Amino acid sequence: MDAHEFWAALKGRGLNFFSGVPDSTFQGTYNVMVNDPDIRYIPAVREDVALGIASATYFTGGLGGVIMQNSGVGNIVNPLTSFNLMYKIPALLVVGWRGYGGPPNDAPEHWIMGVKTPQFFDLLEVPYEILEPDNLDSALDSLLANVKERSIPGALLVRAGVIS
Amino acid sequence: MIARYQAIEQVLSHVEDGDLLVSTTGMISRELFTLDDRPGNFYMIGSMGLASAMGLGLAIQAPHKRVFVLEGDGSAMMSLGTLPLIASEAPPNLVHIILDNEAYESTGGHVSISSKFDLAQTASAAGYPWARRVEDIEALESALVKAKNGGKLGLILIKCGIAPIEGIPRVSHTPEEIRDRFKSAVQS
Numbered sequence: 001m002d003a004h005e006f007w008a009a010l011k012g013r014g015l016n017f018f019s020g021v022p023d024s025t026f027q028g029t030y031n032v033m034v035n036d037p038d039i040r041y042i043p044a045v046r047e048d049v050a051l052g053i054a055s056a057t058y059f060t061g062g063l064g065g066v067i068m069q070n071s072g073v074g075n076i077v078n079p080l081t082s083f084n085l086m087y088k089i090p091a092l093l094v095v096g097w098r099g100y101g102g103p104p105n106d107a108p109e110h111w112i113m114g115v116k117t118p119q120f121f122d123l124l125e126v127p128y129e130i131l132e133p134d135n136l137d138s139a140l141d142s143l144l145a146n147v148k149e150r151s152i153p154g155a156l157l158v159r160a161g162v163i164s
Numbered sequence: 165m166i167a168r169y170q171a172i173e174q175v176l177s178h179v180e181d182g183d184l185l186v187s188t189t190g191m192i193s194r195e196l197f198t199l200d201d202r203p204g205n206f207y208m209i210g211s212m213g214l215a216s217a218m219g220l221g222l223a224i225q226a227p228h229k230r231v232f233v234l235e236g237d238g239s240a241m242m243s244l245g246t247l248p249l250i251a252s253e254a255p256p257n258l259v260h261i262i263l264d265n266e267a268y269e270s271t272g273g274h275v276s277i278s279s280k281f282d283l284a285q286t287a288s289a290a291g292y293p294w295a296r297r298v299e300d301i302e303a304l305e306s307a308l309v310k311a312k313n314g315g316k317l318g319l320i321l322i323k324c325g326i327a328p329i330e331g332i333p334r335v336s337h338t339p340e341e342i343r344d345r346f347k348s349a350v351q352s
Contacts, residue, residue: 056221082210
């Protein structure tokens, strides 16, 4: 799908504040967001910091987003368990899924997390959806309904090539 | 040397009703809770190092509010990269306060490395337009006045002593109560 279509779908659902750390999964998709005048983006230094920044949106009545690579999932485990899941503060995590399928896909540093990524979210009971070329609306609607109902973060897992 | 409890009390004397205060995990939140349990206090009772990130997010998204971040040297050092990030955004309504007792006091007074360097100089080097180190109550008072009225992002490094308060209570509100009353305070 086209990057503009992706961000339009998020903006159309009220998401216009993001923080994060870039991932090559998003390449041009990331730049479309950074250059979008309707999205406020804070380039964070770590994924946990991005989640802290984006979680503040909840207090102003909105929903904040984090864009990140799955290698940063470890960095958000403590904020998830002792902040977002504890206080029940929602956010949308848009996670680039490097190393999907495990070796020999992608670079060695992504192999283990590439396999374990969904298991981390399952373990933490954080809902997630896997973005496919043809399920943008249904994946977002289902995920955001879950996020709002439970008032906790949810993750959209994005493989390379799904958004261009 | 200032006792941390006394420093927090001094900070609170400059906090107005509508102001927001994000405090870090451990004794700092417990002392704040004991001194003045305001709805505009967000006690970040977990997630060490995250208070400054949330304070930044709030200051940007609630620009009509003054936001105080109250953290220790341990949490500031845990998230040191947040200093240049805050400085690069430079929200003028954010006052960042580091209570530096050169120790992880909440876990039992274990020595930290903040005696080896100056976090106010670090903040300046990171791009804070204004950062001051204070070591007594008079200097703290003057720094607080300056931070509040300076119209720009500021950081105050308060060198504190280690003075645990016997029997200080934990924050008694549930996390969701802390969240909900803080949300109302943000939106009021």
